[in-house]
Amino acid sequence: MSSKAGTWTETFNHPDRFIQGWHWALRSRDLKVGQVKPVQLLGRELAIYRNQDGQVVALDAYCPHMGAHLAEGKVDGTGIRCFFHNWKFDSQGHCVDVPCLGKMIPAKLSSWPAVEHYGLIWVWTGETPQQSLPFVPELEHTHCDVMFGSHFFKNCHPNVLLINAIDAQHFNTVHNFPIQIVFRTETLHRNAITFSNTTRGGDESWLMRLILPFYKNEGTYSMCYWYGSTGTVTLGPDFLHFYIMFTLRLLEGGKTEGQTVLITKKRPGLLGWLLNRLILFVTQLVGNYFAKGDTQVFQTIKFNLKTPTKADQSIVQFMQHVEQQQPLAWGTWEPTSELAQAPVTEKLQTNSGTQPEPERVWEAV
Structure with missing residues (x-):
């Protein structure tokens, strides 16, 4: 108690x-198209990015390969690539490309619902709002x-x-x-x-x-x-x-x-x-x-x-x-x-x- x-x-x-x-993460105007930012929200490290379609995506921050922070990476279409070894993850956190293998593997990051309202980006702290x-x-x-x-x-x-x-x-x-x-x-x-x-x-x-x-x-x-x-x-x-x-x-x-x-x-x-x-x-x-x-x-x-x-x-x-x-x-x-x-x-x-x-x-x- x-x-x-x-x-x-x-x-x-x-x-x-x-x-x-729903919890406030950052201001919408602070995240441009193609930009990714590190956000610590309620003790959890996130990488939040705006993809090329203008949609906001929130993923757990650390790459499941070696733990590099995805905010060091770059937005690629609707997904994001890790800076360290260029692994690509889609908006649901699925690994969709490993360049050295030439294919995807069953690695996954947790993804979190993210939406915009009143000029802010909000993240739902669960699987489904x-x-x-x-x-x-x-x-x-x-x-x-x-x-x-x-x-x-x-x-x-x-x-x-x-x-x-x-x-x-x-x-x-x-x-x-x-x-x-x-x-x-x-x-x-x-x-x-x-x-x-x-x-x-x-x-x-x-x-x-x-x-x-x-x-x-x-x-x-x-x-x-x-x-x-x-x-x-x-x-x-x-x-x-x-x-x-x-x-x-x-x-x-x-x-x-x-x-x-x-x-x-x-x-x-x-x-x-x-x-x-x-x-x-x-x-x-x-x-x-x-x-x-x-x-x-x-x-x-x-x-x-x-x-x-x-x-x-x-x-x-x-x-x-x-x-x-x-x-x-x-x-x-x-x-x-x-x-x-x-x-x-x-x-x-x-x-x-x-x-x-x-x-x-x-x-x-």
């Missing part, structure tokens, strides 16, 4: 575990323009960094937000969950009196989490929503590398393109506002939720959501011994530790 996260968690905040799913790529729920079937925000590193696990966006209490204590935020949850599927604001108020604040006329109901603020490592934020007045993606990946020692992506729906023509540049710029300002003030916490935090209160309900729900997904081991990408198939409530009831059930703590505090 992950003692850092609490006595009832087995995957959340575990330094050697992550959720099977079970769920969709991360997306902004409001923009699921919409063509989008994107702009990259900050690329950052944090001294904590991606799971821990993501809870900041649904830590309702910290909006008041850190950001001086003049209303109490309460979240409603909705599960999209096993690997995706949303937290949406349900409150309206703050009439005593000049800021809220200024912006509330632009909202028909409660203020729009929604966070959708994917695979415990990517989150998309939707916020803003009714007439214009802003969309920000935070996609994170686990680094060695339980740390985080992250990329911010600013998103808006594509608008036609030159005026549409210019308008989108303005919207994306404003989106970045909005994201910077919410990031300012508490980011240093995640360089020093030693997360251990010992005393959850009712205000922490959304955080506990996210932790439970992570626990119900399939954990994989750092480096091997193999399922861990705890398959996380049992309902979280059942795990909490059978736990022999001293941590009380979160619901009971909420009632008592």
Whole structure:
């Protein structure tokens, strides 16, 4: 169990575990046609290349002949050749040519599904994708323009960094937000969950009196989490929503590398393109506002939720959501011994530790 996260968690905040799913590998624009790059993703060494048809391919990095790194090689049509002895592998990792033999042999590399979305290359950490790529729920079937925000590193696990966006209490204590935020949850599927604001108020604040006329109901603020490592934020007045993606990946020692992506729906023509540049710029300002003030916490935090209160309900729900997904081991990408198939409530009831059930703590505090 992950003692850092609490006595009832087995995957959340575990330094050697992550959720099977789609994980960000690199930016699309950084991989040209005919180019191959080395990528270490979740402890596994990959060679990712863009073939002559423009398709992205992700293979295990080391040639099965003598272990040379394929990123030292070159793209050949839809396949790749090892620099050392010129063996060629196709997009599925099969050896299709050994020049010194003049034929193929039954050698194979592991290949991983790789696709592009929101300007990023994503890799599925398994044989066959079970769920969709991360997306902004409001923009699921919409063509989008994107702009990259900050690329950052944090001294904590991606799971821990993501809870900041649904830590309702910290909006008041850190950001001086003049209303109490309460979240409603909705599960999209096993690997995706949303937290949406349900409150309206703050009439005593000049800021809220200024912006509330632009909202028909409660203020729009929604966070959708994917695979415990990517989150998309939707916020803003009714007439214009802003969309920000935070996609994170686990680094060695339980740390985080992250990329911010600013998103808006594509608008036609030159005026549409210019308008989108303005919207994306404003989106970045909005994201910077919410990031300012508490980011240093995640360089020093030693997360251990010992005393959850009712205000922490959304955080506990996210932790439970992570626990119900399939954990994989750092480096091997193999399922861990705890398959996380049992309902979280059942795990909490059978736990022999001293941590009380979160619901009971909420009632008592």
